Amino acid sequence: MARSDELTNWLAAVGRPPLALIQEMGRMAIFFFNGLANIFSFPLQFFKLVQQIYFIGAKSVFVVALTGAFTGMVLGLQGYYTLVKFGSEGLLGAAVALSLIRELGPVLTAIMVIARAGSAIAAELGVMRVSEQIDALMTMDINPIRFLISPKIGAAILSFPLLTALFDVVGIFGGYVTGSFLLGISRGAYFSRIEESVSMTDINGGFIKSVVFAAVVMAVCCYRGYFVHTMAEGFGAKGVSLATTWAVVVSCVLVLIFDYVLTSFLL
Amino acid sequence: MTETLIQFDHVVKAFGANIVLKGVNLGILQGDLTTIIGKSGIGKSVLLKHMIGLMRPDSGQVLYRGKPLARLRGVEKKDFKHKISYMFQGSALFDSMTVFENIALPLVERTRMKPAEIRKKVHDKMEQLELFNVDDHYPSQISGGMKKRVALARALVTDPEIILFDEPTTGLDPIRKHAVHSMIADYQQRFGFTGIMVSHEIPDVFHISQRIAMLDEGLIIFEGDPERLQESDNPVIRDFIRGYESRHEDQGGMAPQPMGEKRFKEEMARLLRFQTPFSIVLLTISNMEEINARLGHLATQKVMRDFAGKMQKHLRIIDNCSRCGLNRLMIILANSRLDQARITCERLSREMNRAEIVELTPYPGFCFQITAGFVEINKECRLEEILSRADSWQNMQYEFRIC
Numbered sequence: 310m311a312r313s314d315e316l317t318n319w320l321a322a323v324g325r326p327p328l329a330l331i332q333e334m335g336r337m338a339i340f341f342f343n344g345l346a347n348i349f350s351f352p353l354q355f356f357k358l359v360q361q362i363y364f365i366g367a368k369s370v371f372v373v374a375l376t377g378a379f380t381g382m383v384l385g386l387q388g389y390y391t392l393v394k395f396g397s398e399g400l401l402g403a404a405v406a407l408s409l410i411r412e413l414g415p416v417l418t419a420i421m422v423i424a425r426a427g428s429a430i431a432a433e434l435g436v437m438r439v440s441e442q443i444d445a446l447m448t449m450d451i452n453p454i455r456f457l458i459s460p461k462i463g464a465a466i467l468s469f470p471l472l473t474a475l476f477d478v479v480g481i482f483g484g485y486v487t488g489s490f491l492l493g494i495s496r497g498a499y500f501s502r503i504e505e506s507v508s509m510t511d512i513n514g515g516f517i518k519s520v521v522f523a524a525v526v527m528a529v530c531c532y533r534g535y536f537v538h539t540m541a542e543g544f545g546a547k548g549v550s551l552a553t554t555w556a557v558v559v560s561c562v563l564v565l566i567f568d569y570v571l572t573s574f575l576l
Numbered sequence: 577m578t579e580t581l582i583q584f585d586h587v588v589k590a591f592g593a594n595i596v597l598k599g600v601n602l603g604i605l606q607g608d609l610t611t612i613i614g615k616s617g618i619g620k621s622v623l624l625k626h627m628i629g630l631m632r633p634d635s636g637q638v639l640y641r642g643k644p645l646a647r648l649r650g651v652e653k654k655d656f657k658h659k660i661s662y663m664f665q666g667s668a669l670f671d672s673m674t675v676f677e678n679i680a681l682p683l684v685e686r687t688r689m690k691p692a693e694i695r696k697k698v699h700d701k702m703e704q705l706e707l708f709n710v711d712d713h714y715p716s717q718i719s720g721g722m723k724k725r726v727a728l729a730r731a732l733v734t735d736p737e738i739i740l741f742d743e744p745t746t747g748l749d750p751i752r753k754h755a756v757h758s759m760i761a762d763y764q765q766r767f768g769f770t771g772i773m774v775s776h777e778i779p780d781v782f783h784i785s786q787r788i789a790m791l792d793e794g795l796i797i798f799e800g801d802p803e804r805l806q807e808s809d810n811p812v813i814r815d816f817i818r819g820y821e822s823r824h825e826d827q828g829g830m831a832p833q834p835m836g837e838k839r840f841k842e843e844m845a846r847l848l849r850f851q852t853p854f855s856i857v858l859l860t861i862s863n864m865e866e867i868n869a870r871l872g873h874l875a876t877q878k879v880m881r882d883f884a885g886k887m888q889k890h891l892r893i894i895d896n897c898s899r900c901g902l903n904r905l906m907i908i909l910a911n912s913r914l915d916q917a918r919i920t921c922e923r924l925s926r927e928m929n930r931a932e933i934v935e936l937t938p939y940p941g942f943c944f945q946i947t948a949g950f951v952e953i954n955k956e957c958r959l960e961e962i963l964s965r966a967d968s969w970q971n972m973q974y975e976f977r978i979c
Contacts, residue, residue, distance in 0.1 A: 433672075436671075440671070441664050441666060441668040442668055442669075444630055444664070444668065445662070445664060445668040445669075445670075448628050448630065448660070448661070448662040449682045449685070449686065450654065450657035450686060451685045451686065456685070
């Protein structure tokens with residue numbers, strides 16, 4: 310009898326964390342779809358959407374462009390020394406462009422936006438929760454998810470593909486700078502190879518990834534900040550700092566996991 | 577008979593193993609200001625949050641006009657939410673919005689008012705609450721007292737029928753504390769809303785509340801008017817009130833009411849032992865509403881402090897002048913008969929007219945009107961009885977103006 314109880318307890322202990330994780334993911338999905346649906350509820354929050362596009366999108370332009378430029382440059386450098394071994398350095402343009410458009414563009418853009426805007430969103434919502442500002446909205450009969458979350462989700466879904474496109478373009482020019490100016494590859498060959506090898510399917514695949522990443526990042530960062538009080542130590546400044554760290558780490562990991570899953574479907 | 581607006585019916589609420597509400601029964605009457613008192617951390621704010629739906633009971637129910645809040649749906653729920661407003665203990669102002677945006681938010685989000693109308697309404701409220709030139713300031717740029725007033729303005733801007741105040745005076749200095757109490761009482765009388773306040777300000781809340789409810793050990797142990805509470809012989813209630821009164825120190829230049837009561841007891845003991853009669857003069861500022869409208873609630877309380885401070889200087893060392901409600905001062909003249917009290921009062925009115933009341937200086941020609949009621953005490957009686965005698969028309973024997 311005692312042995313069977315022990316076994317039950319052990320099984321319960323093993324099963325509890327995955328069940329809690331599934332529940333948390335379910336709650337996060339419901340929260341995200343609630344926010345998504347409220348984007349289209351009337352009256353439309355056009356001004357708030359523009360504000361958030363400015364915060365998530367426009368303010369990330371510099372950091373995304375800078376990261377894109379150096380990523381493209383390093384790809385140009387590494388790609389050249391790999392391809393030259395096979396006498397195929399002429400394919401450098403295609404290698405840089407395909408790597409950026411299919412993989413690095415959406416992933417690195419998402420990671421940069423997580424670092425710049427995702428952390429800020431988690432912290433902002435966390436502070437609003439601990440200082441009862443979200444409760445205040447509820448008492449005023451203002452739907453906090455519509456008021457706070459929906460404009461952020463809408464703005465991210467619009468901004469992520471645009472930032473990814475910027476990252477790709479700047480990265481391709483970065484590769485061009487190292488390939489042509491520093492390593493002496495023909496300028497015409499670099500771009501003509503890109504034109505030959507990159508198809509619309511690659512570009513669409515990159516955009517699909519960026520939209521999915523936008524949804525994942527906003528779901529995680531907004532959810533964690535909004536529900537900071539449900540964390541074990543989710544009180545005060547410490548709670549906000551834990552929530553922000555959690556949001557950044559989990560969104561980065563989920564971006565990489567979703568990248569793998571999406572790539573396996575898109576290829 | 578006054579209708580019960582909100583009813584708590586055996587409400588139980590626990591946080592983990594900590595049972596905060598253990599079957600609370602409480603009725604909130606329409607049009608009354610009900611204050612919930614009790615020790616810190618006993619669950620008063622939890623009680624308040626159940627009324628607005630921020631928390632749900634584990635068992636039992638909260639009823640609004642006889643209907644369970646949890647079962648309100650659609651239009652009914654919206655209607656209830658639009659009628660109720662909540663002023664948070666920590667103000668809960670939106671720190672990334674300006675003062676103006678904070679106050680305007682419920683109107684912008686919930687109504688279809690035009691921007692010009694919203695601007696006017698918000699500015700009217702700001703003016704009433706003496707929030708001048710802070711429209712573009714952020715909450716972090718204004719003082720704690722101002723934050724409270726901004727929160728009060730936000731709670732009042734939608735003209736709600738029910739307002740919940742969660743410790744509205746915590747962290748305020750005595751002058752501002754009285755100003756906020758005066759404001760709440762004033763608005764409650766003017767607009768007739770039902771107020772529910774959580775407060776520790778004893779005995780100040782007794783003057784502005786029609787009803788008091790005391791929460792202890794998860795249960796309501798008293799529900800009724802303030803007079804009945806003060807007469808209660810429940811040892812928990814007596815200890816609680818005495819505890820708060822004894823540590824209640826008014827730094828506003830005015831002795832608080834408990835000090836006056838203590839002095840009264842001493843004089844009464846002297847009378848019983850040595851047969852030395854004494855007199856009480858009750859000064860009532862009769863144009864308080866006009867002063868509030870002209871000077872604002874905060875300035876009015878400063879006038880009261882200044883007035884009482886100067887008055888004390890003209891009294892004998894054995895006499896005592898203390899606050900007795902929001903617009904009344906009680907002077908205990910030891911070893912004095914009625915005619916002596918009247919002479920003292922005449923002298924005081926002359927002296928006080930010469931004294932410059934700081935807050936009144938910018939308003940030349942503006943006076944505040946004081947009526948004085950006199951009572952001579954020569955036999956044992958209760959203070960409440962004496963005060964009501966002093967307040968009666970027959971004993972209003974003197975009237976003067978201070979300009």
